[in-house]
Amino acid sequence: MSLTYSASDFKEFSRSTQQTLVRIGNIIGSVSLSLYKFNLLFAFVGVIINILHLAILSRKSMNTNSINVLLIGIAISDLFSMSILVYQFVFLPPMSYYLQLIDFYLLSARESFHLISTWLAVIMASIRYLVMKYALKSNFQNLSKKATGQRFVIILFICSLLMSLYYSVRVKFVELPERWKPAENCKLPKNTSFPDYDIVDREWFLSADWIYEIFVILEGLLKIVPSILLPILACLLIKQIKLAGNVKRMVSSKTEESKLDHTSKLVFIMTIIFSLTEGPLGIVVVLDGLATNHTGLQYIINDIMGILLIFETLNSSTHFFICVGISSQYRKAIREMFGLKKKKPKTLLHTYNRTLVYFSFFHPFQLPNYILQWMSAAYCGIFAATLCILAIQFLYRFWSVFDTPKLIYFDGFNYFIWIVYYIFFGALWAFAVGYFFALDDYGKQYLADEIVVKYHRNISDIPILSLLSYDENGIKWESLYGLSMITGISTVQYTVICVCAFKMCKGMREKLLAMSPLHRRINQFYKALLIQTFAPSIFLFSPVFFMLSIPYADLNISFPSSIFASGFTVYPAIDSVCIMYCVSEYGRCFRNLVSSVKVKLGYEHSSSITQERSGNIANFTATN
Structure with a gap:
């Protein structure tokens, strides 16, 4: 993520365009950096929510059809993705060679888990659409069986693992001549430095142009195609839900209609949310490919991806709430798991x-x-x-x-x-x-x-x-x-x-x-x-x-x-x-408050705690 942009980042553009791009880049970079740091909170909450979500979906009463199995696969992918994000926040400064190597592999794994989650959403929407459209054909009804969902989850995880392995073996870590040093406002001690490494492609990979081209095209398609398919599937599901509703109103009473499962509605809402998340990402991936020869534009695009990361995190945390709001089977499983009575x-x-x-x-x-x-x-x-x-x-x-x-x-x-x-x-x-x-x-x-x-x-x-x-x-x-x-x-x-x-x-x-x-x-x-x-x-x-x-x-x-x-x-x-x-001032005021409580309880003796706390609060109020 870039902190500041300069005209030298956009040498290929005119002077007026350079100034405009510098202003835009600085604003986007600042927003991206702020959200990236704050995203730790959402990622941590996402880990907790997805653990609970996975525990509920894994209950025997829920593991009955392909949609629920695919939801389990999505929950596993989101859980690992959020966990890796939290880990990367904990180990921000570059450390040893092996820590950076682990960080690289985890970054590759996080991208893979994100792709798995997205493609499972595409498969889930496709299965539901086909089952609804061809409700009278037994071949299509087999798609709703639990075994079908298990096969899709296993195939996707295997394919993703193979791609991650290929991506990992084609690169190597090279130590840079300059060591990594913290910024001036960093809390690390002065004169701190760490060995820094960069990722470069291996010679055999660069020499085989056709392998490189196939890999880049395949990677791009895997990211762009879901952003195209998900809105289309959402529209198809809307049409099919309306048709199914009209038919049911003609042949069944309101009471019978209300007892029908809400799977289609759940899948539709999840498809809409995935579309809103993956659509902008797909556009950004296309722009990144078009801006290959413009380094400054690629930096801006990377900052935009950093902003979209928070929506990816929020998307991973919404699935639990969607299931709670729509699926009565899911709510029943929660009550059974926690021993709650329905109120x-x-x-x-x-x-x-x-x-x-x-x-x-x-x-x-x-x-x-x-x-x-x-x-x-x-x-x-x-x-x-x-x-x-x-x-x-x-x-x-x-x-x-x-x-x-x-x-x-x-x-x-x-x-x-x-x-x-x-x-x-x-x-x-x-x-x-x-x-x-x-x-x-x-x-x-x-x-x-x-x-x-x-x-x-x-x-x-x-x-x-x-x-x-x-x-x-x-x-x-x-x-x-x-x-x-x-x-x-x-x-x-x-x-x-x-x-x-x-x-x-x-x-x-x-x-x-x-x-x-x-x-x-x-x-x-x-x-x-x-x-x-x-x-x-x-x-x-x-x-x-x-x-x-x-x-x-x-x-x-x-x-x-x-x-x-x-x-x-x-x-x-x-x-x-x-x-x-x-704001670190809050933490300082809180520590002073705890110390004063200890003094009153006789645990500590302090002569100037109250005065210091009052001064901190006055400074904070003046600044605010």
């Missing part, structure tokens, strides 16, 4: 075909349903107020560093401007949900059987709000009006966050270039700012836009979508972890 939550989000339903089983003081519906809408308005407060926070940060005269708007009675701001948008969001998403007669008729089958409740007995995308006449305009209002509110807040974050990143980069390496605290807050900009996108805005847009696809799906709203509760912790991870 109904009091407030639920549920996605059913063309609707997103928000309802509650809680009836305080025996209030009528219409009052409880407006209380639920007010609760949604609190989410909008949270987004507004987050936007205000970013605006305050920007003004406090780069436009201090405008801080007058946060002084005295001017502060009430911002209170009115988030109350207004919160109330507007609550009004949009409570008024436009109120259930009419068509909506009650459409959802009645689904609520009875899934939750054993009469729809007239519970407070319920619903985003119903279509009715008998086509688009339901009331829902579209409400969706437009809340989408507009979200877009305004997200735009404020992104604009302020971009301007702060640009301004802080310029300040960092002018400062000495001793100003490490500013650099730490710069990295924390980048991460805090991405965190709301992942945990707040993305789940909301997904849940609100999926009803307009009019898919034949039915699953509790509360799992996607779990990011709302995760975000506050993630936002705090960002600061604690990036």
Whole structure:
């Protein structure tokens, strides 16, 4: 990953183009480096999640068909991939020859495991499509058997092992004349150095041009083809799910239809997520091949790959949550493994075909349903107020560093401007949900059987709000009006966050270039700012836009979508972890706090702990 770019990296371009590429490269490189360091947290969490995911899938009750076997193969690949990523974070500085050699082999293995996971997703989507399309042909129904999935997993692992071995034997390690030295701001002792090595192709490999060409073409196809096939398979699965849903509605009742397994929906959602992850990677691989003769562009492309690495990590962690949200068999296996009893939550989000339903089983003081519906809408308005407060926070940060005269708007009675701001948008969001998403007669008729089958409740007995995308006449305009209002509110807040974050990143980069390496605290807050900009996108805005847009696809799906709203509760912790991870001042304050507690308990004697802690907190507040 490049730290800084210069015009010398783009000698083949004109002067104006060089300046533009240097600016773009520095921004992308900085974002890539920050996310690469923070990716350790996601990788570590991914390892834990995939261990649990693999333990559940390996239970006898789950190991019944080819799809579940392929899911086991994907879980194994993701587990090893994330584990290797964590290992590489632990051993960042180059050490001995053998440690670097192990690191190289592990890097090759991680690439192989990533390819295995991607191709297993392609095979899984293909099998499900063929089984659905040719449901009456016994030859295709054999694809759903457990043995079929086992064969595909074994074949892929063997092929990947052979390619990894070939890639490993064709190169050798050569010691470089200059030893590796840490950067000036590194925590290693001064005058530290390690022998450094580079990877070069062996002579026999370079002499056989046809072997090199075949290997490069094959490697490129293995990375590009999935990014093409996955979106195609996703579209085919949508079409087939809709056709199957129409047939089932004609020949079966709602109760019988609801008992059908959710395998197709699970495979479809996983295919969509893999498409979103692998699509950009495929594009980047193509660009990398086109930029062979441009070293600077290849550096930028490598930094872009570093940014996409975090989405690969997040993708590996989502499979567990998708299975929990969609597969009743998977949830049953979890309850059996942990000895849990099935309990109904009091407030639920549920996605059913063309609707997103928000309802509650809680009836305080025996209030009528219409009052409880407006209380639920007010609760949604609190989410909008949270987004507004987050936007205000970013605006305050920007003004406090780069436009201090405008801080007058946060002084005295001017502060009430911002209170009115988030109350207004919160109330507007609550009004949009409570008024436009109120259930009419068509909506009650459409959802009645689904609520009875899934939750054993009469729809007239519970407070319920619903985003119903279509009715008998086509688009339901009331829902579209409400969706437009809340989408507009979200877009305004997200735009404020992104604009302020971009301007702060640009301004802080310029300040960092002018400062000495001793100003490490500013650099730490710069990295924390980048991460805090991405965190709301992942945990707040993305789940909301997904849940609100999926009803307009009019898919034949039915699953509790509360799992996607779990990011709302995760975000506050993630936002705090960002600061604690990036800013060393937090660790120092925490150690001082522990020491003071020990003093009070009589374990230690200290004369200046309180004074030092107060000074650290004051410095931190001034810097922030």
